[in-house]
Amino acid sequence: xxxxxxxxxxxxxxxxxxxxxxxxxAKKALPGQFVILKVNEDGERIPLTMAETDPEKGTVTIIxxxxxxxxxxxxxxQVGDGFQDVIGPLGKATHLEKVGKVICVGGGTGVxxxxxxxxxxxxxxxxxxCIIGARNKDLLIIxxxxxxxxxxxxxCTDDGSYGHHGFVTDVMKEVLDGxxxxxxxxIGPVPMMKAxxxxxxxxxxxxxxxxxxxxVDGTGMCGGCRVTVGGETKFACVDGPExxxxxxxxxxxxxxxxxxxxxxxxxxxxxxxxxxAK
Amino acid sequence: xxxxxxxxxKTPRVAMPEQDPQIRARNxxxxxxxxxxxxxxxxxxxxxxxxxxxxxxxxxxxxDIPGFIDLIAQGDMTGAIRNLWAKNAxxxxxxxxxxxxxxCEGLCIVGRKGEPVAVGNLERFCADYERENGTGExxxxxxxxxxxxxxxxxxxxxxxxxxxxxVKGHDVTVYEAFHKPGGVLVYGxxxxxxxxxxxxxxxxxxxxxxVKVECNAVVGRTVSVDELFEQGYDAVYIGVGAGxxxxxxxxxxxxxxxxxxxxxxxxxxxxxxxxxxxxDTPIPMGKNVxxxxxxxxxxxxxxxxxRLGAENVKIVYRRSREEMPARNAEIHHAEEExxxxxxxxNPTKYLGNESGRLTxxxxxxxxxxxxxxxxxxxxxxxxxxxxxxECDLCIVAVGSGANPLLTSETPDMxxxxxxxxxxxxxxxxTTKKGVWAGGDIVTGAATVILAMGAGREAxxxxxxxxxxxW
Numbered sequence: 001x002x003x004x005x006x007x008x009x010x011x012x013x014x015x016x017x018x019x020x021x022x023x024x025x026a027k028k029a030l031p032g033q034f035v036i037l038k039v040n041e042d043g044e045r046i047p048l049t050m051a052e053t054d055p056e057k058g059t060v061t062i063i064x065x066x067x068x069x070x071x072x073x074x075x076x077x078q079v080g081d082g083f084q085d086v087i088g089p090l091g092k093a094t095h096l097e098k099v100g101k102v103i104c105v106g107g108g109t110g111v112x113x114x115x116x117x118x119x120x121x122x123x124x125x126x127x128x129x130c131i132i133g134a135r136n137k138d139l140l141i142i143x144x145x146x147x148x149x150x151x152x153x154x155x156c157t158d159d160g161s162y163g164h165h166g167f168v169t170d171v172m173k174e175v176l177d178g179x180x181x182x183x184x185x186x187i188g189p190v191p192m193m194k195a196x197x198x199x200x201x202x203x204x205x206x207x208x209x210x211x212x213x214x215x216v217d218g219t220g221m222c223g224g225c226r227v228t229v230g231g232e233t234k235f236a237c238v239d240g241p242e243x244x245x246x247x248x249x250x251x252x253x254x255x256x257x258x259x260x261x262x263x264x265x266x267x268x269x270x271x272x273x274x275x276x277a278k
Numbered sequence: 279x280x281x282x283x284x285x286x287x288k289t290p291r292v293a294m295p296e297q298d299p300q301i302r303a304r305n306x307x308x309x310x311x312x313x314x315x316x317x318x319x320x321x322x323x324x325x326x327x328x329x330x331x332x333x334x335x336x337x338x339x340x341x342d343i344p345g346f347i348d349l350i351a352q353g354d355m356t357g358a359i360r361n362l363w364a365k366n367a368x369x370x371x372x373x374x375x376x377x378x379x380x381x382c383e384g385l386c387i388v389g390r391k392g393e394p395v396a397v398g399n400l401e402r403f404c405a406d407y408e409r410e411n412g413t414g415e416x417x418x419x420x421x422x423x424x425x426x427x428x429x430x431x432x433x434x435x436x437x438x439x440x441x442x443x444x445v446k447g448h449d450v451t452v453y454e455a456f457h458k459p460g461g462v463l464v465y466g467x468x469x470x471x472x473x474x475x476x477x478x479x480x481x482x483x484x485x486x487x488x489v490k491v492e493c494n495a496v497v498g499r500t501v502s503v504d505e506l507f508e509q510g511y512d513a514v515y516i517g518v519g520a521g522x523x524x525x526x527x528x529x530x531x532x533x534x535x536x537x538x539x540x541x542x543x544x545x546x547x548x549x550x551x552x553x554x555x556x557x558d559t560p561i562p563m564g565k566n567v568x569x570x571x572x573x574x575x576x577x578x579x580x581x582x583x584x585r586l587g588a589e590n591v592k593i594v595y596r597r598s599r600e601e602m603p604a605r606n607a608e609i610h611h612a613e614e615e616x617x618x619x620x621x622x623x624n625p626t627k628y629l630g631n632e633s634g635r636l637t638x639x640x641x642x643x644x645x646x647x648x649x650x651x652x653x654x655x656x657x658x659x660x661x662x663x664x665x666x667x668e669c670d671l672c673i674v675a676v677g678s679g680a681n682p683l684l685t686s687e688t689p690d691m692x693x694x695x696x697x698x699x700x701x702x703x704x705x706x707x708t709t710k711k712g713v714w715a716g717g718d719i720v721t722g723a724a725t726v727i728l729a730m731g732a733g734r735e736a737x738x739x740x741x742x743x744x745x746x747x748w
Contacts, residue, residue: 024500038457044549044558045457070558085457087494216549216559219455219496219683222541223523226532233525233532238683252532255634259534263560270555 001082002037005059011139015065015109016075017051023058025088031116032094032210032242035060036218038085039077044070047215049241050089051112051142060086063112063141068264069271090218091241094208098125099182103175104150105168105196106132107188111141113210114187119149121185127151131171133188137162169195176203183208186245190254197245207245211236213256228252291393292321303584303615306469306552310399315353318403322351325395326387333382333397338731339372339438341365343382343397350400356415359408362401363417367441367484368434368730370409370476371463373402376727377605409479416487420447425744428453428511430497430684433461434726435517435717437481438733439740440489446741450488451511453495458548461519462726465548466540468578470585474547498684503691503713513712513740516699517733520718521681525674526570530628535562535636539571539579539675546582564671567591568639570625571675572602577609579673580617591617592667596624596644596657622646622657626664628672638668678723685719698722706736714740 006019025035034049052061066075077083094117102121106114111132122128130150134140135158147153154171155163164171169192175181176199184207186196193209200207213236215225220238227236230247234240294310294317296302302309313321325347333343342361349358362369378384378398386394425448429436432454440450458464460477485491495501497518506514523538525531542561545551551561567583569576572595580591593612595602598621602609613619622644629638643663646655680697692700692709699708699715706714716732718724 024495028500042550042553042557069555073558085494087455087457087496087500089499090496216541216544217456219499219521220681221521221523222544223525223538224541228532252634256532256534258633259562260560263554267555267558267560 001084002086003082004077004079006061007077007079010063010141011065011134013066014139015063015141017061017063018074018077019052019059019061020083020086021058022060022086022088025086026053026055026058026060029053029060029089030093031096031120033089033091034212034218034241035062035086035088036090036215037062037074037083037087039070039073040084043073043084045085045087045216045218046070046074047090047212047218047237049091049113049210049212051115053116060088063109065109069268072268072271087218091237092239094120094185094242096120096124100127101181102126102128102183102185103172103181104128104130105172105184105186105188105192106130106146107168107192108134108139109141110188110192110210111146114185115142115145115149117185117187117210118146121183122150126183129154129175131156131168131175133157133168133192135159167195168192169199172196173199176200176205181205184245185209190250190257193245193248194250197248197250201246208242209245209248210241211243211248211253212241213253214259226256286324286326287388287390287392289324289392291324291396292317292399294396294399299611299614299616302470303581304587306585308473309470309611312406313399313403315407318350318400318407319353321396322347322400324388325351328387332385332387333395336381336385338381338727339365339734341382341401346404347395347397347400350404355404355407356412358404359412360417362404365734366401366730367438368480369401370405370480371434371472372727372730373398373400373405374472375467375725377725379606381727409476416483417445419445419487422449423447423744425449425512426451426510427513427515427740427744428506429515429517430503431455431461431517431519431717432459432481432491432493433517433519433717433729434463435729435733435736436461436515437484438730439515439517439716439737441484441487442734442737443740444484444487444489448741448744451490451492453497453501454491454493455496455518456548457493459491459493461517465544466575466578468543468547468582469552470581471578496683498687503684503688503710507712512744513714515706515733515736515740516684516708516713516715516719517717517729518681518684518719520678520723521683522679523674524677524679526625526676528625528627530630530636533628533630533636534634535564535670536628536672536674537562539569539575539673540678542579542673543575543582546586552582552586561586562671563587564669565589566669567671567673568667568669569593569673569675571595571677572597572604573675573677574604574608576673576675577604577612579675580612581615583671583673584615584617588671592620592669593617594620594623594625594641594667596622597654598622598646601654620667624657624659629666636670636672638666639672640664640666678718680719680722696722704735705739706732707739712743
């Protein structure tokens with residue numbers, strides 16, 4: 001069992017942080033890599049990119065949004081409880097290099113994934129502007145962490161309840177207009193990554209995105225996580241999860257993410273009914 | 279003697295009872311239900327007890343076939359299982375999934391004039407009898423050598439290595455990337471061919487002998503081969519399997535509803551998605567299902583789709599029946615269960631709708647031309663023969679390549695141009711000191727028993743190394 005040593009609820013309880021004892025993974029993990037978690041014997045294997053790792057303490061931290069039955073079961077776990085299985089670190093690590101001025105753009109729980117990459121880019125000597133967004137103030141996560149991980153943090157909310165009123169892309173354009181940006185890293189909902197990539201393409205700025213398609217094993221064995229990048233099929237689990245944002249076929253990715261939507265809805269309803277009955 | 283032999287060849291083979299095709303096509307219970315003691319003894323008595331048994335020569339792990347069969351005939355079931363264990367760590371598995379018709383049974387003298395002795399059925403009987411009635415005794419173990427061996431991959435070859443080396447007194451730890459040990463035996467081969475409880479029992483048998491199994495350990499990611507040596511292992515065996523699914527590389531392959539057989543079977547078997555939503559992993563329920571390919575994995579996929587409620591399941595294969603790589607028994611079972619064969623048919627593109635879901639595929643009819651590199655007649659497209667097959671689920675079972683996850687992180691171990699590990703054929707030694715490899719990562723996708731045979735040879739070589747040096 002992989003024990004939870006710290007648990008936090010964020011965004012009105014829709015987003016959960018778990019710090020988990022996994023010393024072997026914590027020792028090896030690098031920014032951009034993910035783990036697969038399985039809650040119990042009958043659980044589904046869920047891939048999540050790590051938000052933080054502490055090799056000395058031997059822990060990895062994940063931050064996830066509660067969206068279906070599997071994450072609802074994750075949410076039930078308290079400090080002292082544990083996941084039956086945690087596998088990793090998986091995927092390629094982010095290539096961290098000093099390039100100059102960098103923008104890191106995060107939306108929703110993508111901000112959690114963006115965190116170690118932002119910090120890593122800062123640590124190797126880049127000038128990092130970070131732009132994070134959420135639908136409203138209550139849904140915004142890890143603002144303080146992102147502030148310390150970057151040189152300049154800009155916050156946006158769709159409804160204007162906090163920070164800039166509008167989308168992360170508006171603020172990103174302003175920063176891009178300031179000139180000399182060498183790299184943009186964008187992690188969040190697929191439509192956000194698509195919008196960011198469309199803009200940075202106009203500015204001709206290299207863009208990295210981190211994808212989280214449906215997968216089973218996470219080791220290149222099943223091919224469920226196929227994404228089209230630059231006209232070629234790639235496996236996000238071993239070739240990614242990061243790809244050149246200008247080359248990803250986002251429309252296909254969105255359709256593939258919906259592959260089990262009906263089944264998942266049924267399963268989640270079934271679970272909620274059972275819980276109510278209890 | 280001659281007369282007796284002639285009589286035995288005329289005695290029909292004792293058929294193993296099977297679930298009715300109509301019923302079993304919709305459940306996940308094992309298809310053949312096993313011999314009774316009486317059936318097993320009757321079948322065992324058909325063996326001629328040849329002095330130079332050719333069946334043994336046909337067995338990749340060299341099981342003493344006449345020996346264990348004779349013990350069954352005498353009613354000494356404990357003796358029979360001990361005899362099997364001496365050469366085969368996984369008899370319950372091999373009795374079920376080995377291609378006996380091209381190995382032991384294919385060479386059986388009784389089979390020259392009649393039906394061969396049912397070696398596989400008898401092996402299965404022995405293992406099942408021990409599981410259900412045995413005393414739970416363990417094979418004798420040599421005193422501890424103090425040497426540590428790491429086995430990477432808990433599939434058939436890795437488990438064989440573990441079983442062989444533990445009885446020789448070495449300390450063995452098996453690392454498995456998945457959350458359950460068994461490799462292809464748990465993720466690939468369906469429940470109705472190899473019940474997972476049996477695999478668990480075989481692994482438990484090794485654990486009771488002292489083998490340690492570490493799941494969720496992705497060697498190449500969680501830990502590297504060099505780090506295993508740093509941790510004090512004296513030898514490492516790599517048996518990670520093939521594990522890189524091939525696709526057709528035709529337009530539309532990323533529509534929702536097109537899965538590799540690896541993914542489809544892993545969902546169904548390892549994740550038990552056939553019980554969804556009682557378990558949490560979903561699996562696409564196709565109404566009109568097409569399986570591409572005609573090997574055992576294709577048959578397993580097709581039969582799984584049928585059990586998950588498909589209205590029709592088609593196997594689409596570009597060559598003819600003669601070239602189908604699956605075992606005859608599997609093809610026969612599939613056809614009995616209502617699976618259609620579309621032979622000499624090759625898909626050229628997938629069709630989908632606006633939600634990105636598969637709706638069908640365009641196929642070409644083929645004819646056989648001159649033999650190709652594999653010695654099989656090359657399928658040639660018949661011009662203008664395009665036709666459409668309607669389908670909402672397509673399972674691609676056209677083989678697997680070498681998964682580079684471990685090998686790419688082990689640069690000082692030589693690979694061939696397909697990414698398979700280069701080994702000494704007789705010993706399984708790789709070009710990296712202290713490292714052996716075997717099974718599909720060396721040979722490319724093959725059978726369970728060949729992987730076990732490679733494991734057996736490597737285990738002998740590892741033992742020599744630990745005793746005598748590289």
